[in-house]
Amino acid sequence: MVDSSIRRKFGIEIEKGLRDIGLSISGTYPLLKVYPFYTLEIDFDNNIATIWYGYQHEMLWTGEIYANEVIRMFKYLHNKITNRPFDDEDFLESIYSIWKSSITEFGDKVPIRYIADKYANTVTEYNYREYTYVFFSYDLYRLKIRRIDDMEINLVVATRAYTRRIQDFLWVPYNKRLGGSYISHIKFRKIKSHL
Numbered sequence: 001m002v003d004s005s006i007r008r009k010f011g012i013e014i015e016k017g018l019r020d021i022g023l024s025i026s027g028t029y030p031l032l033k034v035y036p037f038y039t040l041e042i043d044f045d046n047n048i049a050t051i052w053y054g055y056q057h058e059m060l061w062t063g064e065i066y067a068n069e070v071i072r073m074f075k076y077l078h079n080k081i082t083n084r085p086f087d088d089e090d091f092l093e094s095i096y097s098i099w100k101s102s103i104t105e106f107g108d109k110v111p112i113r114y115i116a117d118k119y120a121n122t123v124t125e126y127n128y129r130e131y132t133y134v135f136f137s138y139d140l141y142r143l144k145i146r147r148i149d150d151m152e153i154n155l156v157v158a159t160r161a162y163t164r165r166i167q168d169f170l171w172v173p174y175n176k177r178l179g180g181s182y183i184s185h186i187k188f189r190k191i192k193s194h195l
Contacts, residue, residue, distance in 0.1 A: 007044060010067055014040070017071035023078065031056070034074065036176035037081075037138070051077060053134045054171035054180055060134070081138050088145040094119055096148045099188055109156055109185035112170050133170055140183075141173045151188040158184035 007029060015025050018034060025040070027033045032040040034051075041050040042065065049070050050062040061073045098118045102110045116136040123131040146152050158169040162184035173180040 010042075010065065013067035014070060017067060018074060021071065021075045021078070023074060033178050035178055037173050037178065037180075038074070038078075039178075040070070053081075053137070054173070055178065057166075057171035058132075058134050058137075081134060084135065086139060086142060088143055091139055091143060092145050092148050092153065094122060095153065095186065096151065096188060099186060109187045111168070112155075112183050112186050113167060115186050116170065137170050137172045147191060148188075150191050152191050154187050154189050155181070155183045156185035156187060158182040 011029075014032075018025050023038075024035045025032050026035070029044070030042050032042065033055075034040050037053060038060075039052040039054065039056050041052065041056065043049075044065065047065050048062060049065045051060045051070070051073060052058065053060050060077050063069060063073070095115060098115050099110050102114065102118075106114070113133070116133055119136060120131040123129065140155065143153075155172060158181075162168045163182050169182045169184045171180050172183045
């Protein structure tokens, strides 16, 4: 059992270090919420820290419990996820194109991971850079344009049947307080005319 003073010291160091890089923390061990988009899992008995995207959805890093290293990794990962170039129109146009070419196979709801995989292939083929499910999730979050042609993107919240296997859904944030939804499919709906 780890001494409570060690836990307290670690917590103080982590809180200050995360605040210095623009992140905030709440909760109790072993799971700490790190706002806006992360969970920090602490296993003092085995000296292991794990950083997750979302509420333990996608593992981003695991290593020994050293406050400076955990803070350094948060800074690196948060920057890597949130400071990538992004063009709303190009992103939405690509997603729409993938969806349109897939509806004969899937119907109007296309699995989100299928679309994410197709989009990642395009990005890596033309830009030679890594593109992950976490990036796709964050890009859906920061997408401001929702309409293309006469269609609007719709993220379909996963039913219980689609949350049994992680391969069937993605966690997509909807606010900066670790709020998000499990999304299983993407579809586009025709915008209704108000005439």
